[in-house]
Amino acid sequence: MQADSGLLAAPFAFARLAAILLSMPLRILCLGDIVGRPGRQILHQKLAGLVRERAVDLVIANAENIAGGSGITANLFHKIRSYGVDVITLGDHIYRKADIIPTLQSSERVVRPANLAATAAGRRFTVVSTAAGIPVGVFSLLGRIYMNLPADDPFAAANWVLANLPENVRVCVCDMHAEATSEKVAMGHWLDGRCSMIVGTHTHIPTADARILPGGSAAISDLGMCGPYDSVLGRRKDRVLKHMTTNMPHSFEIATGDVRLCGALAEIDPETGRALSMERVEIKGENADQAYDSDDKTPDREKSE
Numbered sequence: 001m002q003a004d005s006g007l008l009a010a011p012f013a014f015a016r017l018a019a020i021l022l023s024m025p026l027r028i029l030c031l032g033d034i035v036g037r038p039g040r041q042i043l044h045q046k047l048a049g050l051v052r053e054r055a056v057d058l059v060i061a062n063a064e065n066i067a068g069g070s071g072i073t074a075n076l077f078h079k080i081r082s083y084g085v086d087v088i089t090l091g092d093h094i095y096r097k098a099d100i101i102p103t104l105q106s107s108e109r110v111v112r113p114a115n116l117a118a119t120a121a122g123r124r125f126t127v128v129s130t131a132a133g134i135p136v137g138v139f140s141l142l143g144r145i146y147m148n149l150p151a152d153d154p155f156a157a158a159n160w161v162l163a164n165l166p167e168n169v170r171v172c173v174c175d176m177h178a179e180a181t182s183e184k185v186a187m188g189h190w191l192d193g194r195c196s197m198i199v200g201t202h203t204h205i206p207t208a209d210a211r212i213l214p215g216g217s218a219a220i221s222d223l224g225m226c227g228p229y230d231s232v233l234g235r236r237k238d239r240v241l242k243h244m245t246t247n248m249p250h251s252f253e254i255a256t257g258d259v260r261l262c263g264a265l266a267e268i269d270p271e272t273g274r275a276l277s278m279e280r281v282e283i284k285g286e287n288a289d290q291a292y293d294s295d296d297k298t299p300d301r302e303k304s305e
């Protein structure tokens with residue numbers, strides 16, 4: 001009799017556990033532009049521990065500078081997935097290494113900016129599930145102010161994405177990849193109350209404005225980079241200074257000193273999609289032993305954010 005009761009109770013206990021898991025705050029970590037081998041190294045060294053310590057449910061990272069400082073390869077896509085990155089966003093350097101194009105077309109774990117031309121390779125948004133089964137929408141946008149790659153209206157593109165997300169998706173994250181702080185802050189307000197987390201990337205310097213906006217969205221103007229900070233935006237400071245002080249061309253190689261992992265961590269209510277907390281994350285690593293390895297393919301030694 002008791003055994004029968006236990007058997008009958010089991011499905012109810014499981015349902016209750018599932019309900020508890022589905023209503024627990026979701027912890028989403030977003031990482032800024034991963035720059036070259038030093039950026040890859042610190043992810044490899046620190047990400048798994050951070051995910052464990054902070055009980056992170058989903059990791060989203062911008063990887064537009066991961067291969068030699070500009071672009072991403074299929075090999076590096078798989079490598080950082082194995083380090084614990086769940087979804088990859090990109091930016092103006094998205095197509096610098098063409099071997100990523102088949103992955104952009106086939107994988108649900110990477111998105112291209114939603115406001116590129118309709119015919120540009122890659123998906124405009126993706127929906128992935130956390131281990132607890134909560135669907136999360138992810139998309140990115142390119143700014144139009146001081147950006148080299150022409151793009152359509154990011155505000156209209158954001159509306160298009162939100163209108164096309166499946167109805168069961170209550171949690172979504174937007175990576176606003178832009179040069180101008182004004183455009184990134186404006187996008188935060190445009191999406192406030194409609195998108196759970198709006199994070200800026202591209203300028204490689206973390207900003208101090210991590211906050212929850214009045215409508216309940218977590219926002220920050222720039223996550224900063226995962227890469228070498230004893231540099232100018234990830235490039236060797238001596239090379240950049242030579243160029244800036246002489247106007248003569250110099251190759252901008254990846255720097256190796258003061259490598260840090262930078263991003264932001266938000267807690268999101270999965271029922272409402274609203275943020276409960278938002279904080280910057282910054283972890284100091286070691287200097288990188290070298291700037292490049294064979295995974296970098298053809299390093300890009302020009303200035304690039």
Ligand SMILES: [Fe+2]
Nearest residue numbers: 091092202305
């Ligand atoms: Fe960029």
Ligand SMILES: [Fe+2]
Nearest residue numbers: 033065202305
């Ligand atoms: Fe970048």
